[in-house]
Amino acid sequence: MKGTQDPNVKKQQYLERGVKYTAEGKHNEAILQFKNALQIDPKFAPAAQALGRAYRAKSWNSDAAREIYKERAATAECVNAQARNRGLQRMPVRGLAKVKCVVRLFVLAHNLLRMAALAPELVGWGTGARAAAATPG
Numbered sequence: 001m002k003g004t005q006d007p008n009v010k011k012q013q014y015l016e017r018g019v020k021y022t023a024e025g026k027h028n029e030a031i032l033q034f035k036n037a038l039q040i041d042p043k044f045a046p047a048a049q050a051l052g053r054a055y056r057a058k059s060w061n062s063d064a065a066r067e068i069y070k071e072r073a074a075t076a077e078c079v080n081a082q083a084r085n086r087g088l089q090r091m092p093v094r095g096l097a098k099v100k101c102v103v104r105l106f107v108l109a110h111n112l113l114r115m116a117a118l119a120p121e122l123v124g125w126g127t128g129a130r131a132a133a134a135t136p137g
Contacts, residue, residue: 011037015047022054030054079110086110 018033031054037047052067088106091099116123 007040011040011044011047014040015044015050018047018050018054022050022057027054027058031058082110 014033014037018030018037021027021030021033031051034047034051034054037044038051041047048067048070055067083106086106086109088102091102093099093102112123116125
């Protein structure tokens with residue numbers, strides 16, 4: 001039953017083998033392992049970051065930059081775009097303390113909206129045992 005192995009376990013194994021090969025200085029083998037992990041999950045950030053580092057170790061700087069940019073685009077840039085779409089085009093206040101306060105409010109709002117999108121039953125928007133337990137009545 002090896003063919004029915006969990007994809008998350010498989011990508012983690014590829015990552016661990018790649019890290020081992022990197023430590024041994026076998027960068028070509030490491031790159032193959034990281035690419036295998038990314039074939040299973042293209043948004044697997046640890047493998048994307050490790051692939052960028054392996055490319056950099058081989059002095060393949062353009063490939064390293066491309067992989068690091070892809071990983072960053074999948075995480076940080078998405079959050080930045082969502083903040084801009086929600087109205088954070090520029091800071092409406094002056095002073096570092098006030099700017100920090102506005103940013104914290106946007107972070108809080110972003111995290112709450114992500115939680116609602118990923119687990120709506122936690123905020124009482126979904127159906128299920130947790131939502132039923134959270135509903136007063």
